[in-house]
Amino acid sequence: MTQCLFFNKEKLTHSLSYFVLITIFSLLILPQTTQAHARWKLDGNTPPRNNSTGIKENPCGVPRTSTPMTFEPGETIEVEWEETINHPGYFTISFSPANDEGFENFVLLDNIPEIREQEFYKATITLPNMICDDCTLQLIQVMLDQPETPYYYSCADIVLKAPVPSDTVPPRSAQNLMITSGRDYTQLSWNNPVEDFYKTMVLQSRSPANFTPTNQLIYNLGDQLGNTEVIYLGSGASINLSLDPLSGTYYYTLYTYDLAGNYSTPINGITTLVEVQNEPPQINFLIEQRGQQTLIVTQNGGNVIVQVNITDPNPNDSHNFNWSQTDPRLIDLDFSENSITFDPLLLAEDSYPIHVRIEDSGIPVMKTEGNLNLQVIKSLINSGENQINPEAEAVPVFPFLGYFGYLNFLYLLFTFVIIDKERARNKFLFIRRTIFCYQGEKMGA
Numbered sequence: 001m002t003q004c005l006f007f008n009k010e011k012l013t014h015s016l017s018y019f020v021l022i023t024i025f026s027l028l029i030l031p032q033t034t035q036a037h038a039r040w041k042l043d044g045n046t047p048p049r050n051n052s053t054g055i056k057e058n059p060c061g062v063p064r065t066s067t068p069m070t071f072e073p074g075e076t077i078e079v080e081w082e083e084t085i086n087h088p089g090y091f092t093i094s095f096s097p098a099n100d101e102g103f104e105n106f107v108l109l110d111n112i113p114e115i116r117e118q119e120f121y122k123a124t125i126t127l128p129n130m131i132c133d134d135c136t137l138q139l140i141q142v143m144l145d146q147p148e149t150p151y152y153y154s155c156a157d158i159v160l161k162a163p164v165p166s167d168t169v170p171p172r173s174a175q176n177l178m179i180t181s182g183r184d185y186t187q188l189s190w191n192n193p194v195e196d197f198y199k200t201m202v203l204q205s206r207s208p209a210n211f212t213p214t215n216q217l218i219y220n221l222g223d224q225l226g227n228t229e230v231i232y233l234g235s236g237a238s239i240n241l242s243l244d245p246l247s248g249t250y251y252y253t254l255y256t257y258d259l260a261g262n263y264s265t266p267i268n269g270i271t272t273l274v275e276v277q278n279e280p281p282q283i284n285f286l287i288e289q290r291g292q293q294t295l296i297v298t299q300n301g302g303n304v305i306v307q308v309n310i311t312d313p314n315p316n317d318s319h320n321f322n323w324s325q326t327d328p329r330l331i332d333l334d335f336s337e338n339s340i341t342f343d344p345l346l347l348a349e350d351s352y353p354i355h356v357r358i359e360d361s362g363i364p365v366m367k368t369e370g371n372l373n374l375q376v377i378k379s380l381i382n383s384g385e386n387q388i389n390p391e392a393e394a395v396p397v398f399p400f401l402g403y404f405g406y407l408n409f410l411y412l413l414f415t416f417v418i419i420d421k422e423r424a425r426n427k428f429l430f431i432r433r434t435i436f437c438y439q440g441e442k443m444g445a
Helices: 009-034 397-419 421-444
Strands: 038-040 069-071 076-083 089-096 107-113 120-126 132-143 151-160 175-181 185-191 199-205 228-234 238-242 248-257 267-273 282-289 296-298 304-311 319-322 339-342 350-360 367-377
Touching: 038 132, 038 151, 076 132, 089 120, 107 120, 175 248, 175 267, 185 248, 185 267, 228 238, 282 296, 282 350, 282 367, 304 350, 304 367
Parallel strands: 069 151, 296 367
Antiparallel strands: 038 076, 076 120, 089 107, 089 132, 132 151, 175 185, 185 238, 199 228, 199 248, 248 267, 282 304, 304 339, 319 350, 350 367
8 A cells, every 4th residue: 555645735835935044044043153263374474383263372372383484674565364253353463582471571563453244354563673483473353342352362483594694704703891799799890882783692511611503593582502501692791690600611792693593702701709608696785864874774864775776797697587586565666677665664673684686697507695684673762753762562553543534545546556556655755744844843833
């Protein structure tokens, strides 16, 4: 028996229409989620490292290739790139001299506006006037309507190399090399030539240099060349070095070179550093009350200043002071680093230990500790008004001042901790004078 299939024409038409709409919607939407945004033009003179248009990892997203494009230092070139999805925003073109670093220092073009419906772009840029064999051109697409992920990156590998030179003449050597050495440093200074000069390369070694640079090759800071190390590349005429180890003999070799990569004949220098033994600082205490030096202080003699004077055989050392083991009853009023200042008025007659530890900045660090027992005696009794009788009964401060006294105490504590230690000190002195006046009236009554 033959079976026949019957279709409902209306339902079939509806299903086909729905399928067509889904297909059209997918074609419109899916490309925006599977392809990305911008890259250097694949067949341009600065091709990208790969063909991706969706790199969001700064600065390049992928490693350098082995097929850079070669240009001349300072050359003006036309670059091309393509945009696969349009966004309101702009493009930026930057340059890195090496290791995909320093793009922010070489922005060649900025704020290149995006144009709606445009796919391919061109721009003219001038490359930096330098030689480099590890340089990069970076294209950034900045999307103003995507604040969370606004950037796409594309990088092109380039080399800036002078043409096979008709110039094979090296520049003149640097002149007047001077080397000044201290305990832990060395300073080099020299005069660079005026004509046909690009940079100076300084090599450092611990024995006479056994390396000679090759013309047309460019070296990098930190390169180990024979028994030497490249410690300076630049157009300056001096460098400051902190040397470690501190002692021994150091050899320096200077070459100048031009844009064609021709190296001059070297000039050489040598210095020998003798290690200076770090010695501990020596200290002595100076105690003053009422501007007079003293070894015993009185309760009513006014503020006492205990100062530490340092003698250090190593004059370049700086020093740290630690007073933490000093008797806590001696409350410091001025917070100076090399001294403490306190008021003995409310101190009992007693001996108060003072301790300070000094550390210098030498190598190795040296420490010195000083100890002093400071004697506080009863107040001196002199004729005149408002002198305190040491035999008089102590007057309780806050019961006398009452509610006002407690408020002053709370204000003093709050001011010292929260607001201003100097203001707290002034308030304390005011309260002290008030106590003096009251005690004087009490005794005279």
